[in-house]
Amino acid sequence: MINEQAGLRKSGYEMVxxxxxxxxxxxVLEVAxxxxxxxAQAEVALARTEIRAVMRKRxxxxxxxxxxxxxxxxxxxxxxxxxxxxxxxxxxxSSFGVFLAHAYIRRMSLAMMVGVVLVIxxxxxxxx
Amino acid sequence: MPVSGQDILxxxxxxxxxxxxxxxxxxxxxQEAASEIDRLVTSQSDSFRELAQLYLPRLDDDVVRDGWxxxxxxxxxxxxxxxxxxxxxxxxxxxxxxxxxSTDERWKSLCSRLNELTVKCDELAQRLSDQLAADTExxxxxxxxxxGQARLEQAQANLQQVESDAKAKLPNYQQSRxxxxxxxxxxGTENYQSRGLTRRLDRWVSRLIDYPRAAAGxxxxxxxxxxxxxLIDEQHKAVKAxxxxxxxxxxxxxxxxxxxxxxxxxxxxxxxxxxxxxxxETARKGEELARQQLAELESPDCPWYxxxxxxxxxxxxxxxxxxxxxxxxxxxxxxxxxxxxxxxYIDDQVNEKKSELDRFFSAAEAAAKRxxxxxxxxxxxxxxQFDHPRRIFDDRxxxxxxxxxLLVGTLDPDTAYQNLYRVQHLDSPVADQAxxxxxGPMAQILLQTMAxxxxxALGSYAARAGQQHRVRGQNKDWF
Numbered sequence: 001m002i003n004e005q006a007g008l009r010k011s012g013y014e015m016v017x018x019x020x021x022x023x024x025x026x027x028v029l030e031v032a033x034x035x036x037x038x039x040a041q042a043e044v045a046l047a048r049t050e051i052r053a054v055m056r057k058r059x060x061x062x063x064x065x066x067x068x069x070x071x072x073x074x075x076x077x078x079x080x081x082x083x084x085x086x087x088x089x090x091x092x093x094s095s096f097g098v099f100l101a102h103a104y105i106r107r108m109s110l111a112m113m114v115g116v117v118l119v120i121x122x123x124x125x126x127x128x
Numbered sequence: 129m130p131v132s133g134q135d136i137l138x139x140x141x142x143x144x145x146x147x148x149x150x151x152x153x154x155x156x157x158x159q160e161a162a163s164e165i166d167r168l169v170t171s172q173s174d175s176f177r178e179l180a181q182l183y184l185p186r187l188d189d190d191v192v193r194d195g196w197x198x199x200x201x202x203x204x205x206x207x208x209x210x211x212x213x214x215x216x217x218x219x220x221x222x223x224x225x226x227x228x229x230s231t232d233e234r235w236k237s238l239c240s241r242l243n244e245l246t247v248k249c250d251e252l253a254q255r256l257s258d259q260l261a262a263d264t265e266x267x268x269x270x271x272x273x274x275x276g277q278a279r280l281e282q283a284q285a286n287l288q289q290v291e292s293d294a295k296a297k298l299p300n301y302q303q304s305r306x307x308x309x310x311x312x313x314x315x316g317t318e319n320y321q322s323r324g325l326t327r328r329l330d331r332w333v334s335r336l337i338d339y340p341r342a343a344a345g346x347x348x349x350x351x352x353x354x355x356x357x358x359l360i361d362e363q364h365k366a367v368k369a370x371x372x373x374x375x376x377x378x379x380x381x382x383x384x385x386x387x388x389x390x391x392x393x394x395x396x397x398x399x400x401x402x403x404x405x406x407x408x409e410t411a412r413k414g415e416e417l418a419r420q421q422l423a424e425l426e427s428p429d430c431p432w433y434x435x436x437x438x439x440x441x442x443x444x445x446x447x448x449x450x451x452x453x454x455x456x457x458x459x460x461x462x463x464x465x466x467x468x469x470x471x472x473y474i475d476d477q478v479n480e481k482k483s484e485l486d487r488f489f490s491a492a493e494a495a496a497k498r499x500x501x502x503x504x505x506x507x508x509x510x511x512x513q514f515d516h517p518r519r520i521f522d523d524r525x526x527x528x529x530x531x532x533x534l535l536v537g538t539l540d541p542d543t544a545y546q547n548l549y550r551v552q553h554l555d556s557p558v559a560d561q562a563x564x565x566x567x568g569p570m571a572q573i574l575l576q577t578m579a580x581x582x583x584x585a586l587g588s589y590a591a592r593a594g595q596q597h598r599v600r601g602q603n604k605d606w607f
Binding site for chain 1: 305
């Protein structure tokens, strides 16, 4: 009796739940996947201490295999260096390509400036 | 050569000042004698008290019986009052002692009971500890809670590290125009809408700055801290749930052993013990106070003894010195004879100083009278404006002898003033003419006759009336 009632309740909710299209379903799944990825990244960040310990162990084992004479302090310094550069960003060094890229992203404002200069020159010529 | 009125008045005032100085000196000597008498009287009072202490070294029946018969009645009354006070104080002391003993007993009983409960609690705690150590489920939960707490603390530290990383690294992203251009246009996401040449050029910029890797890093730095906080909250709740379960199992086991009930009983007993300790301390202080009040009855500062001493002292002071000396001679000790001799010496000194005081006082009074006479003369001279710039006096007039006579009392101020007035006049042409008229023999006789008729008090007025009558119509007054 209880199961039947639960079954009846279940079929009632299914009737009022919205029907999603395929694209909407994929979009929701994408969002859930993104949230799961974000959560996974956060869990990895929370476990940073354990990760450091694992990295340390692996690096020391690798150094032993390759015959590198490396102390624990060197390994710790290398791991520290790794984490300090993780997620860091720097613009590429100045070059002609970078200059063009800056000009490209400012194309609208540059075009407006050129237009204004042209209009002023035109008006000057017309007046004098 | 005539003498100016100002000079005359100045000499009179100086003479008055010197007379006043001698009066002040006499008064100072009288004050000194009075102070010395006060000191001697104080010394006398101390000597009487010393004598009373010699005759009444303590207040009891033996001393009173062997002492002065005149004082027996008074001293017996004081002894009765003292004994009554002793009885009352002894009762109070007894009551305080009983109270102190009972409060001490109660406090000790409570301490003993509390110690028993403490031992029982220790035993129960040990049994609980053993029981929980054998409970595998409890051990598992405890370990889980400890591990969860350790992970939680580590996670907190890591969160702080990520937050400081984000704070240090995000500005590079935010200040990069190339990165912000692609990020704001949602490049690489389904929201990106550019097409054709723009899309190709955006892709070129993306390759230039390795945009995918940068976007992932930016995404992490902006979203990871909040997600980490959420995870930490969840972990915190989980650890809290485990801890609650651990505490529940522990409380169940403790209740089965009745440990909380024993602890509550011990806490209540502790409160009672502290109250009992305070009551015992109060009772102890009360007993000590009652003991001190009882002991005071035997000390020299006892109020009844002081009363007796005062009464004895007054009696000796009223008694004839010869009788006191005779009594002192009857005793075998020499000390009382010495005190009596000292009293006699003080009496003689006081009488001598009193005579001196009377002498100085009389001298001061006489000097005051002399000074008053000179001052009266000076006042009259001032009122008559003897210090007028044109007032002059005959230089043959002997002012010094007049002032001396006034000082010793052979001359009164009015007569002295008249004598002065006669030898003065105003120095002016009109006055000379008037003087010439007035200095005629008839004028002199007239003035003299009028002055004698008017008497000492009005003589000066009579003289002036004569002058004004004679000069009116002929010369103007100066004023």
